[in-house]
Amino acid sequence: MLFQRLLDYVGVAPERLQVRWISGSEGQKFAAAVSELAARLQNLEPDERLRDEP
């Protein structure tokens, strides 16, 4: 929560970070959360600004 706000502040899109509370017995929920994040990330352009010299 704090990290997401910090990332948003420094200019990293908050949708790049996902935090969920998932129990060891909730395999399906875990798979769904990871798939959802992966799908979301694939739709985003790479953030080149954080790789190269500005």
Add this chain to the structure above:
Amino acid sequence: MGTTEKIREIAAGLLRDGKVDVVIGYGPGTLPLRSTPLFARTVEEAERLIWDATCGNNLAVYLPGRKDRVGIVVKGCDSRAVVQLIHENQIAREQVFVIGVPCAGIIDRRQVEAAVEREIRAAREEGAELVVEGDGWSRRFNREEVLYGACRTCRHNNPVLYDALAGEPLPPRDGGPTLVEIWEKKPAGERRDFILSEMARCIRCYACRNACPMCYCTECFVDSSTPRWLGRATDAGENLFFQIGRVLHLAGRCVACGACSRACPMDIKLGLLLGKMNKDVLELFGHEAGLNPEEPPALNAFRPDDPETFLLGK
């Protein structure tokens, strides 16, 4: 009696009576506008202690893991660091004799040096003014105008914890908006460009980490080689990653003393990131680090009304 004399008297008394093994305070620096940490172990050494507006170091950095009994000279912000370190079991309350100093702000020597553009040979305070002198010239500054940013917007200038106070408590300050309040209002793109340009100047000397009383880990994540959390390159992205990593580790622990910014040789405005974290912790958890010896740090305590958006994923 001035604050310097008062500190010397308290320190000498503690050492003479054997109440502490060492008093950690400030001594005169070798250059004008600078002071240096001073470890006084005898009554004679205590005579060299000083207090003035250049005593910027947060001496609480020397506390974690100590086994001896220490007297320590603290400003408002430093006292919060002592409280936080006691919370974190880095030092026991009984080990520390806290000599509190109400602080009127620390002078940013870089601002003064930039303004005079000449070699400063001497500096002294005269009331609300700072007088600096060189070869055949002298110049007066309004003390308030050459303080560090963190000092100008400081809201806790009086020590929150002390066993003896060297001086009268000062009225609380109201220094106007902080760096974070200013930058939060600006467009995200502009803020991002500014933060990245600040980060691009970082040389990764880790002086910020070493000056920080809360950065006492024996192995820092930046030094770890297995796993290697981040690269050694000093480009804006890696530097930003280091800084946000440090900020995250200081969540709910940073006492906003500004020691990191003062230690930074590149004069990077680190308060820009740490201030943001402190502001968010206050907003979400209603807590400021090290203000109350009775209250546990924000991220160490669970309260039923804590925000927990991550549980439901919304």
